Every structure is written in structure tokens, then in C-alpha cells.
Amino acid sequence: MKVVDSYSRVVRLGEGLAATGQLSEDAMDRAIVALQACAQKLLRRPLRRVLAVATEACRQAANGAAFVARAREATGLPLRIIPAREEAELAMESCTPLLRPGDRRALLFDIGGGSTEIAWIRREGGTASLIGYISLPLGVVTLAERAGLCCFTRQGFESVVDEVAEALRRFDSVHCIGQEMRSGGVRLMGTSGTVTTLAGVALALPRYSRPLIDGRVLDCEDADQALRDLFALGREGLRTHPCVGPERADFVLPGCAIYAAIRRVWPSSCVTVADRGLREGMLQRMMREEGSRSRRPHFTARHADQPFS
Incomplete structure (x- = not known):
């Protein structure tokens, strides 16, 4: 896979959601401006498929569904809201290539803006599945x-650590994750700005560098020290x-507090x-589906999939 373009903006779509139960007009406006920039970038490329998703916010x-409809109209992007399970499966699909020989299980956490996803993964042979x-x-x-x-006090x-840890213990009681971790062969994995920031601080990087971070196995004592350093900064x-x-x-x-709760419940x-x-x-899902489709026998000269425009 070769990345030909990338674009990222912090839009805080869930700003004010906890208080009102609604996406605010300002947040929706920010998100649509960012999505329009994405759509313009896509128009410069020959496309076979486009996949666009919305998550927890x-x-x-x-008014989440109304926002998605508005965004579709404004951008032409086929945006859809995905369920939490699909979000966990997509994160699993992207991160399991980082597993190593001997890893029979993985505990993957994704600390987002509006939610935190924890995926408990079984690995058998070269296949990973969501337990x-x-x-x-x-x-x-x-x-x-x-x-x-x-969180600055x-x-x-x-x-916050206590609150999150209590919710995680209920999940642990169902799957006995702590017991599995003590038996060995379980890899703790994190994806999100929180854990990548902790890695950047632990490595004392002068600026963030993805090639130096992605796939890095970080000693948890070093991550804990990075957390203390960040807290001390104010x-x-x-x-x-x-x-x-x-x-x-x-x-x-706040992200560090969630990470600290994960560490408390599942020491590693x-x-x-x-x-x-x-x-x-x-991306990996689309490539796999495209590969599967190309191997199927074709009975007509016409393809069902049309380029996005």
C-alpha cells in the first residue's frame, strides 16, 4: 500500500454533545469544511471506490443522522454511521499486522474524542478474530x-481513572483478560493520539514522527514516566x-487518564x-474486497462498481 495523499484536521465534532445531546452548528460547520477539502482532494484522483464513515459522535x-445527510449533500461523499463493533473490527484489521510470533491474543485500545473502544482479539495462525x-x-x-x-489536578x-477502570473491570470479568495476560502470549496495543503522544514524549522527539512511532514497542515504565512528565507540564x-x-x-x-485506567486493570x-x-x-478492507472481486469469474463485460464522481 502506498499513501499518495493525506489530510487531517481537528474539528471537535462532538463539542458540546455531552451537555446537549446534539451536534452543535459550529462543530458541524467545521466538520463539513474539512470534508469538503477531502472531497476536493479525491476529485483530483482516478477513483474506484470511496469509503467514508462517521463514528461515536x-x-x-x-441529530447525527441529519448531519450525515447534510454532509453527503455538501460534499458528495457516501458518508455513513458505522456501529461500534464495525469500528472495533476496522481498528483490529489495521493493527494486527503489528502482532509478533507467539502472540495468541491481543488487547487493543483506541482512545477517541467521543468514546474509547477496547477490542479483545484472538489470533490463530495468520488469522485474527474479534472475541x-x-x-x-x-x-x-x-x-x-x-x-x-x-484532569489538570x-x-x-x-x-477519571477510577471511573474508567470500574467500567473496564466489568468487561474484564466477562472475558477474564487479566488472567489470560498473566498466562502470557497477550499483546497490549494502543492506537490514538494519546498513546502516540506518550511514545513521542518517552522518545524525547523534537517533533512528532510517524515512522519512528508506528509499531514501536514501548516499555510501560517509560510510558508511565512520559505520562508523569506531561501532567507536570500543565x-x-x-x-x-x-x-x-x-x-x-x-x-x-483526559486521554492519559483513560490510558492509566487501562494500565491499572490490565498491567503489562x-x-x-x-x-x-x-x-x-x-483501506485494507477495500483492498481485500477488491482483490476478492477481481478473482471472481466475470460473466459480462460490464462492472457493477462505478468510479466515484
């Missing part, structure tokens, strides 16, 4: 908004940190850091 919001998953309605944006800047940070220090910056300064510590000596996730899972 649109799942939660009472179970949980989607917590707790993400870096929802936590930052709900509690203001409480020790008491507030610990209260809000202004985070704004100027080369691996954080002003757009993400308010969201790093190391964590594999993935700078990949939903997008890469979507």
Missing part, C-alpha cells in the same frame, strides 16, 4: 468538556510541547504503539 447525537469489544462513551473531548479542566485525574506547557501543541493541549490529560510490561487505526482498516 454521530452515533450518540440526536469481544466494549465501547465506552468516554473520550478525550467528552471528558474535557464534562469536567472542565479537572491530581484529584480530578484520579477520579496546560501552558502542553500548548508549547512539540508533540502536543495548542489544538490538543486540553485533550491530552510493554505496549505496542500503532499510528494507524480506522482509516488504515478501511
Whole structure:
């Protein structure tokens, strides 16, 4: 797979959602501007298929479906809201190539803006399958908004850790993940801005570098020290940190609190850091489906799939 273009913008689509149950007009406007930029980029390429998805903010919001319809009209993109299970499956699909020989299970966490997904994965031979998953309605944006800047205080940070850990223990009690981890052969994997930031800080990078982070096996003691370093910086220090910056300064510590809860419930000596996730899972799925389609016998000269325009 060769990446020919990439585009990313922080739009905070779920801003205000926890308080109102709705996507705000400002947040929707920001998201549509970003999606229009994506659509313009796509028009410059010869396309076979386009896959565009919306996740937790649109799942939660009472006007989520209306926003998706509006975005489709404004951009021409075939945007759809995917269920939490499909989101977990796509993250699994993108990250399982990072598993190593001897890994029989993987625990994958994805700390997002509006939710946190945990995927419990079985690996048999070269095939990975989803044993179970949980989607917590707790993400870096929802936590930052709900509690203001409480994660910048020790008491507030610990209260978030306690809350998330309690929800994770219920998931653990169903799947006995902790017991499996103690038996060995279980890899802890993380994908999201939180864990990649912790890796960047632990490696003392002068600026964030994906090639140095993606697939990095980080000692959890080093990640814990990076967390302590980030907490000590405070809000202004985070704004100027080369691996954080002003757009993400308010969201790093809520993400670190979720990570700390994961570490509390499922202690591990190391964590594999993935700078990949939903997008890469979507690409891999499309490539696999295209490969499968090309191997099928063709009975007519006409293809069912038409290029996106």
C-alpha cells in the first residue's frame, strides 16, 4: 500500500454533545469544511471506490443522522454511521499486522474524542478474530468538556481513572483478560493520539514522527514516566510541547487518564504503539474486497462498481 495523499484536521465534532445531546452548528460547520477539502482532494484522483464513515459522535447525537445527510449533500461523499463493533473490527484489521510470533491474543485500545473502544482479539495462525469489544462513551473531548479542566489536578485525574477502570473491570470479568495476560502470549496495543503522544514524549522527539512511532514497542515504565512528565507540564506547557501543541493541549490529560485506567486493570510490561487505526482498516478492507472481486469469474463485460464522481 502506498499513501499518495493525506489530510487531517481537528474539528471537535462532538463539542458540546455531552451537555446537549446534539451536534452543535459550529462543530458541524467545521466538520463539513474539512470534508469538503477531502472531497476536493479525491476529485483530483482516478477513483474506484470511496469509503467514508462517521463514528461515536454521530452515533450518540440526536441529530447525527441529519448531519450525515447534510454532509453527503455538501460534499458528495457516501458518508455513513458505522456501529461500534464495525469500528472495533476496522481498528483490529489495521493493527494486527503489528502482532509478533507467539502472540495468541491481543488487547487493543483506541482512545477517541467521543468514546474509547477496547477490542479483545484472538489470533490463530495468520488469522485474527474479534472475541469481544466494549465501547465506552468516554473520550478525550467528552471528558474535557464534562469536567472542565479537572484532569489538570491530581484529584480530578484520579477520579477519571477510577471511573474508567470500574467500567473496564466489568468487561474484564466477562472475558477474564487479566488472567489470560498473566498466562502470557497477550499483546497490549494502543492506537490514538494519546498513546502516540506518550511514545513521542518517552522518545524525547523534537517533533512528532510517524515512522519512528508506528509499531514501536514501548516499555510501560517509560510510558508511565512520559505520562508523569506531561501532567507536570500543565496546560501552558502542553500548548508549547512539540508533540502536543495548542489544538490538543486540553485533550491530552483526559486521554492519559483513560490510558492509566487501562494500565491499572490490565498491567503489562510493554505496549505496542500503532499510528494507524480506522482509516488504515478501511483501506485494507477495500483492498481485500477488491482483490476478492477481481478473482471472481466475470460473466459480462460490464462492472457493477462505478468510479466515484
